[in-house]
Amino acid sequence: MNFTLRVWRQDGPETAGRFEEYPARNIPDEASFLEMLDLVNEDLIGKGIEPVEFDHDCREGICGTCSLTIDGVPHGPGRGTTCQLYMRSFREGEVIVIEPFRATPFPILRDLTVDRGAFDTIIQSGGFISERSGSAPDANAVPIPKTIADLAMDAASCIGCGACAAACPNSSAMLFVGAKVSHLGLLPQGKPEKNRRALSMVRSMDEAGFGNCSNYYACEAVCPASIPASFIASLNRQYAVAAAKETVGATL
Amino acid sequence: MAGHAPSSSAAAGFPVLRWFFSSLGKKTVVAVTGLVLVGFVTGHLLGNLTFFFGPDAMNTYAMKLQALGPLLWVVRIGLLVAVGLHIVFTMLLWKENQAATPQKYAVKAPMKTTIFARTMRLTGLIVLAFVAFHLAHFTLWLVNPAFAGYQTLLNGHEVHDVYRMVVVGFQNPFVSGFYILSLALVAFHLSHGVASLFQTLGLTNQTLRPKFEFLARIFAWTLFVGYSAIPVSILFYG
Numbered sequence: 001m002n003f004t005l006r007v008w009r010q011d012g013p014e015t016a017g018r019f020e021e022y023p024a025r026n027i028p029d030e031a032s033f034l035e036m037l038d039l040v041n042e043d044l045i046g047k048g049i050e051p052v053e054f055d056h057d058c059r060e061g062i063c064g065t066c067s068l069t070i071d072g073v074p075h076g077p078g079r080g081t082t083c084q085l086y087m088r089s090f091r092e093g094e095v096i097v098i099e100p101f102r103a104t105p106f107p108i109l110r111d112l113t114v115d116r117g118a119f120d121t122i123i124q125s126g127g128f129i130s131e132r133s134g135s136a137p138d139a140n141a142v143p144i145p146k147t148i149a150d151l152a153m154d155a156a157s158c159i160g161c162g163a164c165a166a167a168c169p170n171s172s173a174m175l176f177v178g179a180k181v182s183h184l185g186l187l188p189q190g191k192p193e194k195n196r197r198a199l200s201m202v203r204s205m206d207e208a209g210f211g212n213c214s215n216y217y218a219c220e221a222v223c224p225a226s227i228p229a230s231f232i233a234s235l236n237r238q239y240a241v242a243a244a245k246e247t248v249g250a251t252l
Numbered sequence: 253m254a255g256h257a258p259s260s261s262a263a264a265g266f267p268v269l270r271w272f273f274s275s276l277g278k279k280t281v282v283a284v285t286g287l288v289l290v291g292f293v294t295g296h297l298l299g300n301l302t303f304f305f306g307p308d309a310m311n312t313y314a315m316k317l318q319a320l321g322p323l324l325w326v327v328r329i330g331l332l333v334a335v336g337l338h339i340v341f342t343m344l345l346w347k348e349n350q351a352a353t354p355q356k357y358a359v360k361a362p363m364k365t366t367i368f369a370r371t372m373r374l375t376g377l378i379v380l381a382f383v384a385f386h387l388a389h390f391t392l393w394l395v396n397p398a399f400a401g402y403q404t405l406l407n408g409h410e411v412h413d414v415y416r417m418v419v420v421g422f423q424n425p426f427v428s429g430f431y432i433l434s435l436a437l438v439a440f441h442l443s444h445g446v447a448s449l450f451q452t453l454g455l456t457n458q459t460l461r462p463k464f465e466f467l468a469r470i471f472a473w474t475l476f477v478g479y480s481a482i483p484v485s486i487l488f489y490g
């Protein structure tokens with residue numbers, strides 16, 4: 001297959017970026033989007049042009065590193081990560097516009113790579129359980145209702161890719177934070193620190209400079225893990241309870 | 253760092269302020285004041301519908317409202333505070349959202365957002381202008397000073413003839429048109445806003461959200477039909 005790519009090129013965090021057009025020739029339709037970029041890069045190297053820098057790691061949809069915005073949609077058309085997107089999803093001869101994730105807290109490092117470290121900072125502020133883990137307990141030692149286990153599992157499937165914040169017209173990270181806060185807060189091991197976690201993760205999110213949810217639900221439309229925006233409602237609820245408790249001095 | 257300045261420094265010693273000026277706190281303030289305003293527009297409609305029961309019904313309703321005296325002022329000031337907080341906090345949210353979105357994507361993809369959601373600030377601000385006109389029109393009688401002199405007899409007492417004021421007011425097709433247009437924008441605002449506030453207050457889940465969205469649309473456009481029925485019936489039936 002043949003395509004025309006309009007790719008964002010930017011030399012460094014402080015320099016201005018621009019679009020460049022490159023042809024993508026003889027791409028097998030079973031190539032993933034990243035493999036297509038590899039082929040185009042080989043071509044560019046052959047011509048003495050700097051290859052396009054983009055982020056990737058597992059290439060199997062689990063690490064969330066492959067942050068690209070394709071035709072205005074983070075991770076491109078369909079549900080899934082960029083590495084799981086195949087060129088057969090595009091039309092022959094199509095012009096494909098490729099941009100980095102755009103959000104102030106995800107500064108562009110070079111070309112299509114951004115620094116998603118803000119998500120790590122948020123996780124470090126409370127996305128954990130302060131409990132000695134020891135050896136794995138028997139699976140039935142802590143009874144958890146099936147509905148709760150399922151809900152926690154849904155939330156836990158967030159891979160931290162950042163597409164939610166990149167898709168949001170306000171660059172809000174609330175789907176990510178909602179998933180993390182809910183996943184841990186729903187389970188008995190995470191419950192004791194529920195309030196403290198909600199407060200500190202929301203504060204860390206605010207300090208990183210993410211925007212505020214306007215209930216647009218663009219996040220939910222692009223999330224490769226299909227995290228529903230009801231986890232944002234759940235975050236709102238948990239945070240309100242925690243903040244009210246803190247206001248009257250009832251938090252830990 | 254960029255972002256929500258008041259949450260860290262100035263408000264640190266006051267947990268309440270730290271809460272209200274955090275991202276989610278500001279959203280909560282918008283939702284709660286929005287809910288108050290929704291309560292008002294609903295009650296106001298029910299009161300206005302006395303129009304269809306004739307001059308005496310509407311003038312009695314208006315007289316009873318006036319008779320509340322100081323209580324009426326408590327409600328008025330409460331509403332003013334709600335409107336003020338609603339606007340100030342949406343603008344604070346907006347300012348941060350602007351700062352968080354450095355550059356738009358070259359290709360615009362709507363990704364599920366609705367026109368109602370995307371026009372909240374615009375519809376809100378036009379509604380605010382409308383509210384100002386509405387108060388000048390029917391409460392302060394600035395638009396047509398003759399309204400001040402409309403009197404009628406109700407059970408032997410001389411009272412202000414609100415019914416006649418409304419009829420005369422809406423006989424002007426431009427005034428009626430402006431009202432109806434503004435009411436449509438209120439419906440725009442609320443077809444997103446009412447569903448949105450349940451999400452913001454954390455009262456939804458995956459099953460409930462589509463239901464709230466559906467009911468919010470019905471609610472918003474029912475308000476529109478109810479309110480517009482008054483100018484429409486005056487325009488067409490005199």
Ligand code: HEM
Nearest residue numbers: 214282283286289290342372373376377380445448449452
């Ligand atoms: C008749 C008066 C009004 C009513 C009944 C009303 C009601 C509401 C409601 C119920 C919400 C949903 C809150 C939420 O998302 O949780 C809302 C949101 C909003 N309102 Fe209003 N509002 C009114 C006037 C205004 C005005 C004058 C503005 C002017 C700026 C405004 C701007 C907004 C904005 C921007 C939002 C979205 C906030 C966000 O999602 O971040 N509203 N309003």
Ligand code: SF4
Nearest residue numbers: 158159161162164223
């Ligand atoms: S919520 Fe979805 S879109 Fe957001 S970081 Fe997690 S997996 Fe990615």
Ligand code: FES
Nearest residue numbers: 057059064066083
């Ligand atoms: S490279 Fe790991 S999810 Fe795409």
